[in-house]
Amino acid sequence: MTLLSLNGTVAGEWGLLGENEAPAEGANVAVSLERFLSAEEEFFESAGAVGVLVDTETSYTDLAPLVNKLSFVAIDFPAFTDGRGFSLAVRLRKDLGFKGEIRATGHAIPDQALFLLRAGFDTAEVADERKEAFENALSRFSNFYQADYQGRASVAHERHTPNEHRKAS
Amino acid sequence: MAKKLKGPQMILANYLDDGRVVFFTEAGGWSASPTEAAYAEEDAADALLAEANKSTASNLIVGAELIGATITDGKPFPSHMKHVMQAKGPSVRLDLGYQVSTDWEAR
Amino acid sequence: MYAYDAYDHALVKSRVAEFRDQVERRVKGELTEEEFRPLRLMNGLYLQLHAYMLRVAVPYGTMSADQMRRLAHVARKYDKGYGHFTTRQNIQYNWPKLSETPDILDELAEVEMHAIQTSGNCIRNVTTDQFAGATADEVADPRPYAELLRQWSTFHPEFSFLPRKFKFAITGAATDRAAVKWHDIGLIVKKNDAGEIGFEVLVGGGMGRTPVIGKTIREFLPEADFLSYQEAILRVYNEHGRRDNKYKARIKILVEAMGVEEFQRQVEEEWQRIKHIPIDVPAEEIARINAFFTPPPLPVLDDNVPSVDDLARKNFVFASWLKNNTNPHKVPGHVNVTISLKPHGGIPGDATDAQMDLVAALADEYSQSEIRVSHEQNLILPHVAKKDLAAIWTDLDEAGLGTANVGLLTDMIACPGLDYCALANARSIPIAQAITKRFDDMKRLQDIGPLKVKMSGCINSCGHHHAGHIGILGVDRKGEESYQLLLGGSGAEDASKAAILGPGFNEHDIVDALEKVVAVYLGEREEGEEFLATYRRVGQQVFKEAVYDAA
Numbered sequence: 054m055t056l057l058s059l060n061g062t063v064a065g066e067w068g069l070l071g072e073n074e075a076p077a078e079g080a081n082v083a084v085s086l087e088r089f090l091s092a093e094e095e096f097f098e099s100a101g102a103v104g105v106l107v108d109t110e111t112s113y114t115d116l117a118p119l120v121n122k123l124s125f126v127a128i129d130f131p132a133f134t135d136g137r138g139f140s141l142a143v144r145l146r147k148d149l150g151f152k153g154e155i156r157a158t159g160h161a162i163p164d165q166a167l168f169l170l171r172a173g174f175d176t177a178e179v180a181d182e183r184k185e186a187f188e189n190a191l192s193r194f195s196n197f198y199q200a201d202y203q204g205r206a207s208v209a210h211e212r213h214t215p216n217e218h219r220k221a222s
Numbered sequence: 223m224a225k226k227l228k229g230p231q232m233i234l235a236n237y238l239d240d241g242r243v244v245f246f247t248e249a250g251g252w253s254a255s256p257t258e259a260a261y262a263e264e265d266a267a268d269a270l271l272a273e274a275n276k277s278t279a280s281n282l283i284v285g286a287e288l289i290g291a292t293i294t295d296g297k298p299f300p301s302h303m304k305h306v307m308q309a310k311g312p313s314v315r316l317d318l319g320y321q322v323s324t325d326w327e328a329r
Numbered sequence: 330m331y332a333y334d335a336y337d338h339a340l341v342k343s344r345v346a347e348f349r350d351q352v353e354r355r356v357k358g359e360l361t362e363e364e365f366r367p368l369r370l371m372n373g374l375y376l377q378l379h380a381y382m383l384r385v386a387v388p389y390g391t392m393s394a395d396q397m398r399r400l401a402h403v404a405r406k407y408d409k410g411y412g413h414f415t416t417r418q419n420i421q422y423n424w425p426k427l428s429e430t431p432d433i434l435d436e437l438a439e440v441e442m443h444a445i446q447t448s449g450n451c452i453r454n455v456t457t458d459q460f461a462g463a464t465a466d467e468v469a470d471p472r473p474y475a476e477l478l479r480q481w482s483t484f485h486p487e488f489s490f491l492p493r494k495f496k497f498a499i500t501g502a503a504t505d506r507a508a509v510k511w512h513d514i515g516l517i518v519k520k521n522d523a524g525e526i527g528f529e530v531l532v533g534g535g536m537g538r539t540p541v542i543g544k545t546i547r548e549f550l551p552e553a554d555f556l557s558y559q560e561a562i563l564r565v566y567n568e569h570g571r572r573d574n575k576y577k578a579r580i581k582i583l584v585e586a587m588g589v590e591e592f593q594r595q596v597e598e599e600w601q602r603i604k605h606i607p608i609d610v611p612a613e614e615i616a617r618i619n620a621f622f623t624p625p626p627l628p629v630l631d632d633n634v635p636s637v638d639d640l641a642r643k644n645f646v647f648a649s650w651l652k653n654n655t656n657p658h659k660v661p662g663h664v665n666v667t668i669s670l671k672p673h674g675g676i677p678g679d680a681t682d683a684q685m686d687l688v689a690a691l692a693d694e695y696s697q698s699e700i701r702v703s704h705e706q707n708l709i710l711p712h713v714a715k716k717d718l719a720a721i722w723t724d725l726d727e728a729g730l731g732t733a734n735v736g737l738l739t740d741m742i743a744c745p746g747l748d749y750c751a752l753a754n755a756r757s758i759p760i761a762q763a764i765t766k767r768f769d770d771m772k773r774l775q776d777i778g779p780l781k782v783k784m785s786g787c788i789n790s791c792g793h794h795h796a797g798h799i800g801i802l803g804v805d806r807k808g809e810e811s812y813q814l815l816l817g818g819s820g821a822e823d824a825s826k827a828a829i830l831g832p833g834f835n836e837h838d839i840v841d842a843l844e845k846v847v848a849v850y851l852g853e854r855e856e857g858e859e860f861l862a863t864y865r866r867v868g869q870q871v872f873k874e875a876v877y878d879a880a
Contacts, residue, residue, distance in 0.1 A: 136450075136488065136489065136492075137568055139489075139490070139567075140564055140568050143487050147602075162360075164368055165490075168484075168490075170486075172487055186354070186359070193343055193346070194344075194484070195343075196336050198340070199481060200608060201486065207610070208340075209610035210611060212336065212614060212617065213613040213617075236376055238355075238356065238427060239427055239428050241376050241379070241381040242379065243379060278362075281355070281356055284362050285376070302808065303808060303809075303810070304378070307378055307756075308378050308379060311379060312379065314676060314748050314758045314759060315676075318409050318424070319379055
């Protein structure tokens, strides 16, 4: 597996904490949402930064109270056809104002690269042999009918923006 | 999980390239003619499917499945209505099914 | 009609390149069939019984003569010389090759056509009134809003992997010719007292195994909030629609499970959060799109055209065609012509490449080069001057397109059924052929009057049998084709579900059963009363007794 950046964000190194492991001093760690919620206040104080691993069943409302403490969210796609992952990322960015790294893991396929990017994902964990297909997919389209949460205006807005103010394609 | 079929079975699939219906033959190839199909029962049918799926792996066909067959004079023909339609082509345009076209060859 | 700008062209072109790449990767085995299938479906490509089937979009059922000519060309070059017009105003080709589909899409892109999202668990073609922009009974042309929806829903990053397919329909007239109450989201264009445009929003309508009529969650949604509100609905559906069971995954199931009040509350709550984000387009964009739908500059002409009346007096078929196949236009002296694709004994909704070319030629000469597709599988020439009707009819009649049965019993909707479709349980087309042959008598059809017969070859209801005045559902009964009769459905503003009459019939007896239903109607009706009204007045019992009476 390899970590692919969708938008130039450098993928962070997040060590997956073992079952009974405690975070090392200053280490960046990732844990399941359940573990994060059940841990004592002070448990993660020694960690450098903390991220959670969630999947498409997770509701953004579960993440709402935690957002200020989180630096990283990985959303796992149990199947690439499970589109809830996209809504979850959108909610993290839009509703919760999450500014940390959002990573797609699991079964997302290369052809979804731009959807991931525009829904708010920064990075994706991809099979080595699919890295090239993901990268190709990212450059497939350069304009979009919808506004996204990375700041790109939609075609509907671009059409009426004077040339000098248009974002470069 | 699909129920296991009873009785004689044959294998139906579609060519990946043009979607036409083909049947797995004794020789290990594919034919548009159902009467040229291999047929078997029980475990032997499963073994036949495993053979047929080599063509799935090589991207020649898709959707290989065991279907019920009726045997007449030692030759199989699909029993279920849907597969009969697939073997014969559309009943309302007898001129159009691949069965009548001359531009195919068994692979 | 809408014309692409450089952005639209680039998007469609990129999409074709993307699909070409996907096909190559599939053939090489770099994509599994499981991965490829949703991708090809999102480009309208199904694998059906005998071959692939390509469903090309006709956005909100409007196309140009040039586009129709291209559809004819595709039928000739890549298919077997014909196409099938569908209940979602699209066209289907039944014999394309996978390897040639990118080429087909390239040729379609040249004339601003595509097959984007005509299948798959995403937002499909937005359908509308086939007379939109041309009818006297319209509040406003719904098509600019259909175009807005088309763009907003195309390659939407969040809503391309929904629990299931998603269908919008929109009407601009109180007389609903778009069956909006039978759609996942139905929209009715309205004007408030200040004359401002807004929309009634209905959700959770649908057919299939569990037919449901849509419920209103917003009486008047202002134009400026149009897209963000749809986004709110889709987000609630995407998050909460069932993904464990394909048969319970449509939004209608979610609305029933949540209750419409709770669903509405969640939508409104979500909409409050997002309405200030640039989902809605700038006013300039609405104005830009509206400009494409400016009514054509038609001269006001005399509604009274003696030459037409003369021909009608002499020729009974032309008189019937005039009566049944033309509808009033906004501009005096003009009508909208419906070309019936339901010749008696023919295949409903099919047209040959030669017929498509003829329709294109007639459109160029008589209907501002514009053509519509109706959800009842017919073609329309809008904006036709009455004085041209005799010439048009003569050409249509010669080409087998002159059947004067629009709105009558033999103007049946029928899905392709088990002759073509991998989902079907029974054949539809031969039944339609038998029925239309049995009723091949214009005087008789005229006497029976308006009657919508709709047939599906399986419970997926592509033939809209739940919304038929008379519906027919083909089922598989112990390996044999069996046909059930349903009565009293409607797809119009008075939407209702057809009710099943009793046990099914074989392919011969269903035609007799239908005749008995018609006979009961003729016996029971009051002066000038149409079938649906009679049925609703007298109820099912008298029909049931007649049809199932052993004597």
